[in-house]
Amino acid sequence: MKNKAFLIQFVILTVACVAILVQGFTHWVPLKLAGFVGQPEKVQLTWKTYSEGKFQDYLSDYAKQKGGFREPCIRAYNQCLYSLFKKTTNDNIVFGENGELYLEMYLHEVTGKTLKDCYGSEDYFKSRARKDIEKTLVLIDSLRRHNTAFLFVEAPSKTWVYPEYMPQPYRDSIMSFCVQDYYTQLFEENGIPHIDFLSYFKSLKGKTEYPLYSPYGTHWAESTIPFVADSILRKIESLIGQEMPHIVCLDENLQTRYSKQDGELEDLMNLMFPLRKPALPQPIMALSDTTLRKPNLLVIADSYFIQLQESAFADCFNRCDYWKYNDEVITKDIEFKGKVSEYLEAYKTIDEADLIMVINTAPYAYNYMFGFCETANLAFLDHDHQRMEKLIEETIERIKGSTEWYESIRRQAEEEHRDLDSLLRGHARYAIWMDEKQRQEQQ
Secondary structure, rough: OOOHHHHHHHHHHHHHHHHHHHHHHOOOOOOOOOOOOOOOOOOOOHHHHOOOHHHHHHHHHHHHHHHHHHHHHHHHHHHHHEEEEEOOOOOOOOEEEHEEEEEEEEHHHOOOHHHHHHOHHHHHHHHHHHHHHHHHHHHHHHHHHHOOEEEEEEOOOOOHHHHHHHOOOHHOOOOOHHHHHHHHHHHHOEEEEEHHHHHHHHHHHHOOOOOOOOOOOOOOOOHHHHHHHHHHHHHHHHHHHOOOOOOEEEEEEEEEEOOOOHHHHHOOOOOOOOOOOOEEEOOOEOOOOOOOOOOOEEEEOOHHHHHHOOHHHHHHOOEEEEOOOOOEEEEEOOOOEEEEOOOOOOOOHHHHHHHHEEEEEEHHHHOHHHHHHHHHHHHHHHHHHHHHHHHHHHHHHHHHHOOHHHHHHHHHHHHHHHOHHHHHHHHHHHHHHHHHHHHHHOO
């Protein structure tokens, strides 16, 4: 009887070990954790890497990242930590009052830490903001010559709308100065088209049936998207002089299963079991009229645009290009996946857009428009082929004059089996883009 029990235990243990091993190599059971997990840099086995311990460290890191069924183990640990001690292993998430969750970067912005880290003082920030306005006016003038309108959208942040739910130490440190309010003041003084959703949301607070932010989200709640989308469409209508459809909410669609944005902070905690949460609308939307002419839209924004992009709002446009953080090109019409700085269609996209819309939230106000003013200037320069070719040739000569710079590009061409001349041109274009950005920042 004992032998039989030992045999059963041995079989179970062996099956478990084999399953963990197979899962580690194949990941045949698709298990994922939310958030970003860095991949260990591969180290080749040589006598030197072995004797120095680098290969062993690589194997250890690889085992941690690729071990079979590590995800449920991590979730189980996180669940115990949260259930017993109300803590999380995600350092970016802060617990507020009444179970409210906040992203730390937004707390740092409202307490003035971000302002101090980026600019040192309020006065210096104001001087830089006034220069940003000057660049914006030049941009608007350039776009006007291309028959392209411009709109700046000030998106609200949860910390400014619901500061009362922040942890006490942060509430005690809220600064009286708000960078978005200051930009709004400058927009109004200089006649720059804009929408101040921060003021709108503050005025709506306490007057709506549902909260303007999910307790477990950091973007505007899904319930606000019909209002946000329709408000933007009305503003676009006035700017381009063309009738735009209205957003119609067909169904509130109350759910305790939230959208990715409404439950993103809960997802980042990587718990074993979902948190208890109140039912919130996940609206089903449509357009009031689908026969109207559809203009072209280019959006420069952070992740606040994703909910609009995935709603009926995007259906109002013939093309709805999205340059995320003015870095990643997201478009359905052109087969391109890459950086804005490498995008050969940048000028065409700007030139053919009926309107360019920039969406900024407070933490990103310190990276004004994500450098789009400089990107647009370079795109206009790029269209001047003769001048651009001269700059590229001069920059390539500068690269060749730097042995270290040139050798790094030559090695890249060999490793990636790419044409050296083509790669040199690409690096030259990027260097010109960076030079233009630095020049604008120094003005």
